[in-house]
Amino acid sequence: MALATAAAAAISVHPFLSRPACVLRCGRRIRPLLLLRASSTSSSDFNITFAEPAPSKASPSGQSAQPLVPWIARGADGKPALHTSPPPDVLQAVAAAEAEAKRAKKSQKGAAGDASLKVKERKAAPTAPPKFSKAARRFYNENIREHEPQRLAKVLAAAGVASRRTSEELIFQGKVTVNGSVCTSPQTKVDIAKDSIYVNGNRIAKKLPPKLYFAVNKPKGYICSSGEEKSVISLLDDYLKGWNKLQPGTPKPRLFTVGRLDVATTGLIVVTNDGEFAQKVAHPSSNITKEYVVTIDGAVHKKHLIAISEGTRIDGVKVVPDSVEPLDAQTDTKRTRLKIVVHEGRNHEVRELVQNAGLKVYALKRVRIGRFRLPSDLGIGKMVELKEADIKALEGDQRASPKTRDSVSVEVK
Numbered sequence: 049m050a051l052a053t054a055a056a057a058a059i060s061v062h063p064f065l066s067r068p069a070c071v072l073r074c075g076r077r078i079r080p081l082l083l084l085r086a087s088s089t090s091s092s093d094f095n096i097t098f099a100e101p102a103p104s105k106a107s108p109s110g111q112s113a114q115p116l117v118p119w120i121a122r123g124a125d126g127k128p129a130l131h132t133s134p135p136p137d138v139l140q141a142v143a144a145a146e147a148e149a150k151r152a153k154k155s156q157k158g159a160a161g162d163a164s165l166k167v168k169e170r171k172a173a174p175t176a177p178p179k180f181s182k183a184a185r186r187f188y189n190e191n192i193r194e195h196e197p198q199r200l201a202k203v204l205a206a207a208g209v210a211s212r213r214t215s216e217e218l219i220f221q222g223k224v225t226v227n228g229s230v231c232t233s234p235q236t237k238v239d240i241a242k243d244s245i246y247v248n249g250n251r252i253a254k255k256l257p258p259k260l261y262f263a264v265n266k267p268k269g270y271i272c273s274s275g276e277e278k279s280v281i282s283l284l285d286d287y288l289k290g291w292n293k294l295q296p297g298t299p300k301p302r303l304f305t306v307g308r309l310d311v312a313t314t315g316l317i318v319v320t321n322d323g324e325f326a327q328k329v330a331h332p333s334s335n336i337t338k339e340y341v342v343t344i345d346g347a348v349h350k351k352h353l354i355a356i357s358e359g360t361r362i363d364g365v366k367v368v369p370d371s372v373e374p375l376d377a378q379t380d381t382k383r384t385r386l387k388i389v390v391h392e393g394r395n396h397e398v399r400e401l402v403q404n405a406g407l408k409v410y411a412l413k414r415v416r417i418g419r420f421r422l423p424s425d426l427g428i429g430k431m432v433e434l435k436e437a438d439i440k441a442l443e444g445d446q447r448a449s450p451k452t453r454d455s456v457s458v459e460v461k
Contacts, residue, residue, distance in 0.1 A: 182440060200224065201234035203245070205323065207252050208302035211274075212323065223248050257301040261434040262319040265426045268312060272305040280305055280317055283429055306330050307393060315340075315414035316422040318442065319431070329417065329442055332392040336443070337370060339389050339416035340398045345408045348374055348384040355405035356386075362394050369401060383410055419444045 204215035306318040307330035359368035420441035
């Protein structure tokens with residue numbers, strides 16, 4: 049009886065098991081462990097013998113070795129037998145239980161992590177897709193897009209060689225080489241930072257000049273074509289003379305006017321080297337409004353204003369102003385001033401509108417493009433470099449096309 053009690057105590061505290069052996073749950077093939085009881089079973093039924101205890105040997109660290117714990121389980125013949133180690137079936141069952149517990153814990157952590165990640169993504173997700181501002185698009189065009197391969201004619205024009213049309217003629221004439229080979233196609237894509245480009249034996253700089261924008265108060269008698277003695281571009285000669293100090297190592301920009309004013313018209317004219325910007329502001333399809341002040345010789349009556357507002361035909365196209373408004377008459381003369389707003393900007397459009405109404409133009413001055421107005425302190429023949437807000441104002445204040453406008457504003461004072 050004492051032997052059975054000792055064996056049962058040994059089984060219940062075996063170090064390999066996390067709970068008493070009597071509550072182990074095994075598979076179908078594993079039979080439950082037999083715990084010895086002081087019951088009617090006699091000790092002779094077990095046929096168990098014990099060997100003499102082996103002398104204890106000290107471990108290398110100086111500590112005594114762990115005492116041997118016996119295991120009693122039924123053998124293949126169905127009889128209980130003494131074992132010095134747990135049966136294989138028990139070890140397999142314990143290992144399987146521990147592995148299952150680890151997998152369950154890992155899956156719970158993974159599910160919790162995925163849930164928290166989804167919550168974070170849901171919180172960080174914007175309510176609406178971001179919209180890029182004009183400043184961001186311009187930054188991309190100037191700093192990123194410019195480094196992408198571009199058409200050869202466009203690169204030559206941006207480098208200040210000549211206008212785009214003249215650059216195409218130089219290419220057709222075989223005066224342009226790319227990486228040592230003559231190129232006769234203006235549509236050839238080149239990268240100015242990587243390719244070697246020569247025009248008439250002169251190498252094009254690897255760096256393009258920055259985009260420049262100027263507002264000029266055009267005097268009477270100056271033309272908008274480049275290369276002439278009294279051209280609007282010549283008003284910026286003093287600025288370009290100090291270019292090498294302002295931008296060392298960068299070629300001089302090729303400047304041109306945005307649109308045109310005839311030789312007798314004064315006022316606001318924009319000068320730049322940005323071809324895409326000039327095309328957008330000057331082309332009639334952009335519908336950017338331009339405001340003019342017209343000085344008329346003589347008196348202006350209501351019938352004249354109605355005639356101007358009805359429009360006229362220029363080069364076979366019907367043009368109609370956006371608004372016509374008389375300003376305060378000049379007290380010291382017999383002249384009257386009118387404010388006329390147009391959005392197409394065709395050649396001599398305002399002069400044709402006034403003359404078609406039977407009036408004679410004494411002076412014509414442009415004072416506004418888009419939302420940008422000619423500075424009152426900018427003297428005749430002077431220029432000012434435009435800021436980012438000014439460039440935005442030039443591109444703004446777009447009006448509907450004549451097909452969608454219902455009427456013309458006519459104000460009579």
